[in-house]
Amino acid sequence: MARPKLQDVATRAGVSVTTVSRVLNNRGYLSDEVRARVNAAIAELGYRPDGIARSLIGRKSGLVGVIVPTVADPFFGELVAAIENALAERGYKVLLCDCQENPEREAEYLDLLQANRVDGVITSTHNREVRGYDAAELPLVAVDRRIGPRVPIVRGDNAAGGRLATEHLLARGARRPLLVTATDHPGNDRARAYRDVVAAHGIEPRVRAYGYSTPADERRALIETWLAETGADAVFATDDLTALMALEWAHKTGRRVPDDVRIVGYDGSAAVRLGMPGLTTVRQPIARLGARAAELIVDRIADPDAPPAAEPPLPVELRLGWTS
Amino acid sequence: MARPKLQDVATRAGVSVTTVSRVLNNRGYLSDEVRARVNAAIAELGYRPDGIARSLIGRKSGLVGVIVPTVADPFFGELVAAIENALAERGYKVLLCDCQENPEREAEYLDLLQANRVDGVITSTHNREVRGYDAAELPLVAVDRRIGPRVPIVRGDNAAGGRLATEHLLARGARRPLLVTATDHPGNDRARAYRDVVAAHGIEPRVRAYGYSTPADERRALIETWLAETGADAVFATDDLTALMALEWAHKTGRRVPDDVRIVGYDGSAAVRLGMPGLTTVRQPIARLGARAAELIVDRIADPDAPPAAEPPLPVELRLGWTS
């Protein structure tokens, strides 16, 4: 038989569709007898309410769009897992938008999400020129990204993380620490902290930025060039994969780690902690970031006009390995 | 103003809703003049059709459920990215179901997906006792997992992969190669290949299985125990994270790699290739697995009753690093 509908249940239970709907939604008064009969009919038919029809009526679809650069990156994979988990607990489903690191797709996705009436969007990409977020009259939450004045930002304490990493490298004897990061713009608090710390120690900053959309191979080549040309005796990479590239370079070129070159990464995703527990890294509270973003978007969906409170950055932690 | 609806566009263009719908769907005859007027109205109003309403009418929602153990694992993250990408090209959206490695959630998700009228489901978990897949009259595609006779399986060539890895270790001089895998059941072609190859060389098999749901820390402890107790001079791990745990153990215990112990992993996700290019591993064609799964589910949605053709396993490739 085709999927049973409300009417089928009603017929079988000998009541009206209204009554069935009431039982389903547990609203209004119902005699126990009717309730029991309806529930029996539901069970017998294996009836399941059609979420689509429900969405069409209520204002909400129960869907939250999650836009990420790509879940192939363990940091974002773990973040999305946490978001999905927290949203599922609250009855929301995740429509995944994986931009494949491509800024154009982000704008398309935003459109698509609105067409599909998502109740809200969590975005965590770093494209700086995506239009459409202002126009979108959607509840929005950003993860570690500035969208606009009305969009709350969930993030780790980047300033503290940058400081921890840099101070640690200096404490371990580094005198020529190199910062490798995605972009070196003013909003990059990890870079700023690095600069502040080295300046306080009278050390000249060495900063290299590869840009978000640099393909992995190119990035690796760049990093290897930089490591060689700067004569760095330490590397602070603002993500773990980059740190691991530096580690690999050291291995290939016969440098001893940490004696010749100390290495600190950033993020501390479960995958990296599992696979490379030896990597010293600044561990972000990824699960908490995801959970908090989920909470916030649910709040904003409930009350879209509430002025966004400033989110205190979540604490990060230096995790020591043998690479430093 | 509230989100404009079809009626608003019709009023503005001075036509009926039927006509607007025709323009939108490009069906039936339309004078160029009307078409232009309608398009202008759409643009002026910033109208976007409501996907929910469309879904309610057509039989399809344009949604595909993707069930994974967790996207926090780089292999599944990359797989999901590939699936999402391929589905997006075909006009489908992904409803992400991250089971957090928890079998119970899989059954709940299956329910939820049906309630939300997804057009099909791609599943890639390895829970063996999940009920509901038979009852679900949904188009279904499995990735590297046996669900039932009518469900096509997309997978890499596990037998070839197991053979490549094991033969390679023996060729490098291993005489006591240890296989570390999730479960050692008859359907595990990687394990079977390992056994066949060592048997052909007159070597006694050493196999250890940790079970899918073993938490990371426990898994690490197990692996370290096994490595020590078996006196292995080589490890074939059927996933890269496990291989990296072995590598870490070697580092901690002062073993030289590959001289004292050779290590080969499995999967070769981009994250691992990026972060640990030195790891010898069997590289799965993750992007192709995802793309193929997407193709298949779209086909099955179009023709749910077509008998599933046997999918030839996709080729894998041994990637040499310095760990072997």
Add this chain to the structure above:
DNA sequence: CTGAAAGCGCTTACAG
């Protein structure tokens, strides 16, 4: 070439 009307599967005032 264009429109009025029915209907997708539900929920929700409004009656009774």
Add this chain to the structure above:
DNA sequence: CTGAAAGCGCTTACAG
């Protein structure tokens, strides 16, 4: 305590 009817925003035969 229960039901008939309208309506969510679209599409699609069916007329004209």
